Amino acid sequence: MKPVSLIQFLIEERRAGRINAELSLLIEVVARACKRIAVATSKGALGGVLGNAGSDNVQGEAQKKLDVISNEILLEANAWGGQLAACASEEMEDPQPIPDMYPKGNHLLLFDPLDGSSNIDVNISVGTIFSILRCPDGITEPAAEHFQQPGTEQLAAGYVVYGPATLMVLTFGHGTHEFTLDREVGSFTLSRRDIRIPEETAEFAINMSNQRHWEAPMQRYVGELLAGTEGPRAKDFNMRWVASMVADVHRIVTRGGVFFYPLDAKIKSKGGKLRLMYEANPMAFIIEQAGGAATTGRERIMELQPTGLHQRVPVFLGSRKEIELATHYHREADGAQG
Numbered sequence: 001m002k003p004v005s006l007i008q009f010l011i012e013e014r015r016a017g018r019i020n021a022e023l024s025l026l027i028e029v030v031a032r033a034c035k036r037i038a039v040a041t042s043k044g045a046l047g048g049v050l051g052n053a054g055s056d057n058v059q060g061e062a063q064k065k066l067d068v069i070s071n072e073i074l075l076e077a078n079a080w081g082g083q084l085a086a087c088a089s090e091e092m093e094d095p096q097p098i099p100d101m102y103p104k105g106n107h108l109l110l111f112d113p114l115d116g117s118s119n120i121d122v123n124i125s126v127g128t129i130f131s132i133l134r135c136p137d138g139i140t141e142p143a144a145e146h147f148q149q150p151g152t153e154q155l156a157a158g159y160v161v162y163g164p165a166t167l168m169v170l171t172f173g174h175g176t177h178e179f180t181l182d183r184e185v186g187s188f189t190l191s192r193r194d195i196r197i198p199e200e201t202a203e204f205a206i207n208m209s210n211q212r213h214w215e216a217p218m219q220r221y222v223g224e225l226l227a228g229t230e231g232p233r234a235k236d237f238n239m240r241w242v243a244s245m246v247a248d249v250h251r252i253v254t255r256g257g258v259f260f261y262p263l264d265a266k267i268k269s270k271g272g273k274l275r276l277m278y279e280a281n282p283m284a285f286i287i288e289q290a291g292g293a294a295t296t297g298r299e300r301i302m303e304l305q306p307t308g309l310h311q312r313v314p315v316f317l318g319s320r321k322e323i324e325l326a327t328h329y330h331r332e333a334d335g336a337q338g
């Protein structure tokens, strides 16, 4: 089969009327920026990109040098791209307007410039996650409230994994597709089209060290997985936890599985660990378009009405039947309590 580059794929999508020229160009700009981030991450200690930046972000987390470098690469690339009205990032409290000297567009871009920051210094896969929305008509200086649209309003979402290979996974709402960076030619090439995630799985991902803090329905669900063939599920389950959401989600996009970052007593006051606008919503869109499911344990993530740019939510995503069961246990427990 003749290789299909990302550019050719975007032309196909435009010809099919699934995306417009501006969105297509925006994806090209984001892809180009991620190629530069791939180079930066691959330098490691030699490039002086490891370690802390000496500053904290809006979440009160110590920023890694690569958090800051990746953020700047994405801001710089998108400032003069011409497709954006503004962008927002995990690493910035407020939305970043497009400088007046540059042409503006009708899209809003949200991103987690470097996901899996705790793994940077130990050379484990990290990534970039992004979500694209339409800027409301007539808004020239978008504020946080203009970004706060439900996940169902996303025009596109994607992530890039910087691992042994650099991969981009993308959806426009017409299936989920994977592109591999061909380092020799320097471009992303289609490696899997219309990905389907198996409905059933025997592989789960969760940070088990938080177990004692979980809610009862989560204790029950994971307890049954761990009981395996000796328990009510009558099947053994294997566990994985990379602690880079992009890598854990990419494993699921590749071979199925489930990923959980549930609410627990430690993070209850924050509403969860992962961020709705630039982690949960884009991943939910990608997973749903590949036949999987994504909930908070109670509600469909993409139907949530956002209340803040950096809002956190519980995340349950992956193989549909398992996510439905875990969600059912939570709703049932709420019902019993209701």
Ligand SMILES: O=P(O)(O)OC[C@H]1O[C@](O)(COP(=O)(O)O)[C@@H](O)[C@@H]1O
Residues within 6 Å of the ligand: 090, 112, 114, 115, 116, 117, 118, 207, 243, 244, 245, 246
């Ligand atoms: O350290 P924990 O509790 O295992 O959490 C890991 C989770 O935190 C994250 O690193 C948060 O994302 P950032 O690295 O972008 O802040 C996720 O990628 C990952 O799933």
Ligand SMILES: [Mg+2]
Residues within 6 Å of the ligand: 112, 114, 115, 116, 245, 279
């Ligand atoms: Mg992240």
Ligand SMILES: [Mg+2]
Residues within 6 Å of the ligand: 067, 090, 112, 113, 114, 115, 116, 117
């Ligand atoms: Mg991050």
